[in-house]
Amino acid sequence: MKLSPANYAAIALTVAGAIVMSALNWSGRPVSVATVGSMLVVGVTLGSIYAVSASGLVVVYTTTGVFNFAQGAMGMYWAFVYWELRFNRNWPAPIAIGLVVLVMAPLGGVVLDRLVMRRLRGTPLVLQLMVTVGLMLGFMGLAATQWKGDRGRNAQPFFGRSGGFELLGVNVTWHRFTTICVAVLLAVLLRLLLHRSRIGVAMRAVVDSRSLTSLTGANPEIISGLAWALGSSLAAVAGILIAPESGLVVELLTLVVVDAFAAAAVGRLQSLPLTFLGAMVLGIGQQFMRSFLDFPGGFSNADRALPTILLFVVVLALPQAKLHVRGTASAASARIRRVTPLSDAALGGLALIVVVVSWSGGLVPFVDEWTGTGVNRGVTMMITAIIMLSLVPLTGWAGQVNFAPLAFAGFGAVMFLKVAGDSGQAWGLLMAALLTAPVGALMALPAVRLQGLYLALASMAFARGFELLFFTQSSVIDSGAGERIASLHFAGWQLDGRGRGYLIFLTVVFAAGVVGLIALKRSRYGRRWMAIHDSEAAAATLGISLVETKVIVFGISAAIAGFGGALFGIQQATLNPSQFTLLLGLPIVLLLVVGGVAYPAAALFGGVNTILFIVIKERLGWSWLSALEILGPGLMAVAMVVNTRGAVTDMGRAFSPLLPWRQDAREQLRLGHASSREDEIGELGLDRPFTRDHVNDLDKHLGIVDLIPATPSAESRGGL
Amino acid sequence: MTPMLELRDLRAGYGGIDVLHGIDLTIASGEVVALLGPNGAGKTTALATISGQISPSGGTVSLMGHNVNGVRPDRLARAGVCLVPEGRGVFPNLTVRENLIMSTYTGVSISSIEERAYELFPRLGDRRGQTAGTLSGGEQQMLAMSRAMTTDPALLLLDELSMGLAPMIVAELYERVGELAQKGLSILIVEQFAQAVLGVADRAVVMVNGEIRTVGAPADISRQLAEAYLGG
Numbered sequence: 001m002k003l004s005p006a007n008y009a010a011i012a013l014t015v016a017g018a019i020v021m022s023a024l025n026w027s028g029r030p031v032s033v034a035t036v037g038s039m040l041v042v043g044v045t046l047g048s049i050y051a052v053s054a055s056g057l058v059v060v061y062t063t064t065g066v067f068n069f070a071q072g073a074m075g076m077y078w079a080f081v082y083w084e085l086r087f088n089r090n091w092p093a094p095i096a097i098g099l100v101v102l103v104m105a106p107l108g109g110v111v112l113d114r115l116v117m118r119r120l121r122g123t124p125l126v127l128q129l130m131v132t133v134g135l136m137l138g139f140m141g142l143a144a145t146q147w148k149g150d151r152g153r154n155a156q157p158f159f160g161r162s163g164g165f166e167l168l169g170v171n172v173t174w175h176r177f178t179t180i181c182v183a184v185l186l187a188v189l190l191r192l193l194l195h196r197s198r199i200g201v202a203m204r205a206v207v208d209s210r211s212l213t214s215l216t217g218a219n220p221e222i223i224s225g226l227a228w229a230l231g232s233s234l235a236a237v238a239g240i241l242i243a244p245e246s247g248l249v250v251e252l253l254t255l256v257v258v259d260a261f262a263a264a265a266v267g268r269l270q271s272l273p274l275t276f277l278g279a280m281v282l283g284i285g286q287q288f289m290r291s292f293l294d295f296p297g298g299f300s301n302a303d304r305a306l307p308t309i310l311l312f313v314v315v316l317a318l319p320q321a322k323l324h325v326r327g328t329a330s331a332a333s334a335r336i337r338r339v340t341p342l343s344d345a346a347l348g349g350l351a352l353i354v355v356v357v358s359w360s361g362g363l364v365p366f367v368d369e370w371t372g373t374g375v376n377r378g379v380t381m382m383i384t385a386i387i388m389l390s391l392v393p394l395t396g397w398a399g400q401v402n403f404a405p406l407a408f409a410g411f412g413a414v415m416f417l418k419v420a421g422d423s424g425q426a427w428g429l430l431m432a433a434l435l436t437a438p439v440g441a442l443m444a445l446p447a448v449r450l451q452g453l454y455l456a457l458a459s460m461a462f463a464r465g466f467e468l469l470f471f472t473q474s475s476v477i478d479s480g481a482g483e484r485i486a487s488l489h490f491a492g493w494q495l496d497g498r499g500r501g502y503l504i505f506l507t508v509v510f511a512a513g514v515v516g517l518i519a520l521k522r523s524r525y526g527r528r529w530m531a532i533h534d535s536e537a538a539a540a541t542l543g544i545s546l547v548e549t550k551v552i553v554f555g556i557s558a559a560i561a562g563f564g565g566a567l568f569g570i571q572q573a574t575l576n577p578s579q580f581t582l583l584l585g586l587p588i589v590l591l592l593v594v595g596g597v598a599y600p601a602a603a604l605f606g607g608v609n610t611i612l613f614i615v616i617k618e619r620l621g622w623s624w625l626s627a628l629e630i631l632g633p634g635l636m637a638v639a640m641v642v643n644t645r646g647a648v649t650d651m652g653r654a655f656s657p658l659l660p661w662r663q664d665a666r667e668q669l670r671l672g673h674a675s676s677r678e679d680e681i682g683e684l685g686l687d688r689p690f691t692r693d694h695v696n697d698l699d700k701h702l703g704i705v706d707l708i709p710a711t712p713s714a715e716s717r718g719g720l
Numbered sequence: 721m722t723p724m725l726e727l728r729d730l731r732a733g734y735g736g737i738d739v740l741h742g743i744d745l746t747i748a749s750g751e752v753v754a755l756l757g758p759n760g761a762g763k764t765t766a767l768a769t770i771s772g773q774i775s776p777s778g779g780t781v782s783l784m785g786h787n788v789n790g791v792r793p794d795r796l797a798r799a800g801v802c803l804v805p806e807g808r809g810v811f812p813n814l815t816v817r818e819n820l821i822m823s824t825y826t827g828v829s830i831s832s833i834e835e836r837a838y839e840l841f842p843r844l845g846d847r848r849g850q851t852a853g854t855l856s857g858g859e860q861q862m863l864a865m866s867r868a869m870t871t872d873p874a875l876l877l878l879d880e881l882s883m884g885l886a887p888m889i890v891a892e893l894y895e896r897v898g899e900l901a902q903k904g905l906s907i908l909i910v911e912q913f914a915q916a917v918l919g920v921a922d923r924a925v926v927m928v929n930g931e932i933r934t935v936g937a938p939a940d941i942s943r944q945l946a947e948a949y950l951g952g
């Protein structure tokens with residue numbers, strides 16, 4: 001790997017930071033052969049666990065071209081299956097292991113390839129991300145459904161808890177010894193497989209070019225199936241080895257592999273030796289923190305946050321040229337974009353307000369009786385929709401993936417608590433939004449350099465970092481103190497966080513937000529966002545500053561999420577750190593994308609679905625639905641491999657031609673598909689001022705059909 | 721004698737829209753045919769159909785008298801149809817040696833492939849550990865050609881071998897094609913211009929807009945094409 005001076009500087013800075021942090025938090029515990037030895041032994045074991053998990057990620061990525069966010073969840077699932085056979089049914093260990101690792105997991109991988117993965121080929125990266133994250137939730141939901149959390153489960157270590165041998169004064173259990181051996185063995189065997197064996201080479205070849213692979217006489221379908229079988233098997237090995245250490249708990253097991261992302265990133269998702277190194281750094285580093293450092297109260301999670309910090313640093317600091325991100329950032333599908341006129345948005349907003357007012361007033365019969373939902377459910381729905389709305393400009397229009405909306409929301413809630421928690425004054429909402437915007441701009445920093453997968457990883461690290469290090473501070477959320485957020489004071493009204501007035505207030509806010517966003521989309525900012533979504537390089541040649549554009553869109557997105565978070569705080573009245581975790585944020589992202597991330601209406605769709613899952617679960621009460629709120633969004637996201645456009649797009653396509661003034665929609669329906677557009681745009685030179693002419697050029701480039709009266713040179717409706 | 725390849729009223733295209741509108745073409749065993757035509761004529765589409773990557777929407781592709789419509793490309797490749805595709809027909813992230821390993825799916829052993837490839841193209845031997853994507857254009861084309869040269873195919877399909885390469889390298893590559901022709905291999909060579917193939921082709925076919933326009937001796941066709949391009 002070639003490192004630039006900037007890379008070396010970043011590494012030096014990181015090391016210096018680590019040293020300063022260690023010096024500041026030094027516990028003063030004695031440094032002796034015994035303590036260092038014990039740190040190394042435990043650290044290497046931990047590192048081996050990460051190595052096994054991370055090699056699975058790397059192997060799947062190099063042999064299938066897909067970064068499998070579900071790798072950890074798959075491992076978790078197979079660990080549960082193993083537990084079921086080994087401990088619940090008392091099968092002998094070798095048979096249970098053999099069956100799970102060599103038969104069931106590979107079969108599962110093949111099925112996954114058939115049903116899901118092969119449909120992901122050639123789809124935009126955003127879809128691949130969402131589908132694999134959806135799979136992650138799907139597996140988690142499946143495991144939680146099959147093995148209910150109502151009783152404790154114990155996966156016994158191999159060869160029992162006692163036993164083992166002494167090394168440097170530490171007892172190395174046979175299980176840990178096995179883990180280390182498996183990690184080393186896998187590192188060697190996988191390297192040989194991928195580079196020396198024909199099938200391994202063929203797996204990598206398929207990722208390079210499917211068609212050329214078939215021309216050599218190899219069957220790419222079979223090879224991909226084998227690659228997924230292998231990946232699934234590796235997940236199973238990792239899960240079975242980790243379960244006795246982490247505990248047989250759905251979330252914990254899944255998150256171990258999320259932690260291993262950092263090690264895989266050190267290997268830049270390609271190199272197994274570097275991944276192994278990264279895993280060891282992670283394991284030993286974590287154990288070093290536990291052995292020799294003491295962190296003050298709120299930072300007691302610092303050791304657990306190390307993988308997140310490392311991931312963030314690595315993604316930012318390592319050279320990326322070689323990190324060939326596969327798949328295209330945006331589907332260069334032939335289309336004409338229509339910018340919704342403000343009048344349409346306002347009309348939709350009004351309609352929504354009317355519906356909600358009449359529903360909350362009990363004017364819509366039956367709904368309440370059947371759903372048994374009070375107004376409070378409606379409140380949750382609208383708040384979720386508002387938080388989802390924050391992703392529409394960011395992900396839908398500017399194409400920036402963000403898995404951390406709940407971190408922003410949580411930040412906003414905390415800010416509201418601080419500035420207006422006692423009084424509940426409405427201006428506190430605006431303050432919360434304003435204060436959250438800079439946090440979004442902070443997140444834009446990595447986004448300036450990163451795209452696609454790496455941005456997704458960075459945002460996950462960001463969310464997890466907030467979860468472990470920020471919300472846990474007692475100065476941020478003092479769960480013990482029982483701070484309460486007052487109900488909202490707005491224009492002389494006092495709106496209870498669970499009442500009808502609050503719901504109507506939220507609906508008006510949401511509708512206003514939609515109209516505001518549509519107005520933004522029609523502005524030159526909105527066009528710049530779409531331009532960087534289409535092609536950052538092309539946007540730059542049009543004179544668009546990527547830094548400024550990304551900082552603004554991240555800031556706006558964070559402000560909306562922060563606003564939504566503050567509203568959430570008012571509903572909840574009390575805050576606690578577990579409300580804003582990475583995992584809880586994922587369904588929000590997924591349900592929005594399922595609806596169609598580029599459309600504000602999808603936020604409403606997502607909010608409705610969030611509630612729907614809860615209501616269905618409650619009304620039906622069937623025990624197999626117990627994990628519906630994660631299983632549902634997960635499966636819906638996975639189903640996007642069939643309908644990639646998002647649900648509201650189809651609804652809109654079916655509905656809009658019915659509106660008398662939508663002549664264009666009828667025409668488009670008649671023409672079938674929109675006409676294609678030019679991919680190339682003219683050289684306009686860098687750093688020019690962004691004039692009206694640029695806007696027109698952009699419109700042509702993006703194929704926007706706009707109803708803004710156009711200057712004569714800007715006739716862009718030629719496409720129809 | 722049954723021809724090596726026979727196309728009868730072949731129609732094929734993308735997404736339900738035909739690009740080839742009824743092609744008739746026969747290549748006898750041991751014959752070398754040049755398929756010429758302007759950009760967008762459908763030459764690549766024809767090769768993709770013959771090699772099984774696209775299923776015909778009408779007509780037939782027959783190899784040695786067997787109808788092979790709808791047979792998967794990997795099966796055809798193992799049966800002896802070798803297509804060297806347009807552009808660079810190599811795996812850019814695999815090393816030279818790993819690229820050669822992929823050729824063993826035809827059933828030839830890696831030792832024999834390596835031996836012959838490095839003998840034919842010594843420059844590849846010097847770069848066996850290098851990733852193919854970092855090779856020069858000419859070296860990549862040699863690597864792509866070495867699959868054809870080392871796996872003893874029955875029918876060789878070459879798509880614009882000369883595209884973007886220096887004349888010296890083109891000459892070297894066509895020298896190798898000539899050797900294969902000498903051995904009695906049936907070859908279909910696609911090029912936009914006739915010059916490169918004049919020395920090796922027995923017959924030339926001109927395709928325009930998905931239809932065969934002219935068939936004739938390479939020299940005559942070359943003259944006609946030159947006139948057409950100059951006249952047009």
Ligand SMILES: Nc1ncnc2c1ncn2[C@@H]1O[C@H](COP(=O)(O)OP(=O)(O)O)[C@@H](O)[C@H]1O
Binds near residue numbers: 739763
């Ligand atoms: N993958 C594809 N999808 C749709 N149309 C294609 C595709 N590839 C080629 N075409 C169209 O088919 C026609 C013939 O292309 P091609 O066979 O590549 O021509 P040639 O090789 O003679 O230059 C062209 O009009 C081209 O636009």
Ligand SMILES: [Mg+2]
Binds near residue numbers: 763764880
């Ligand atoms: Mg071509």
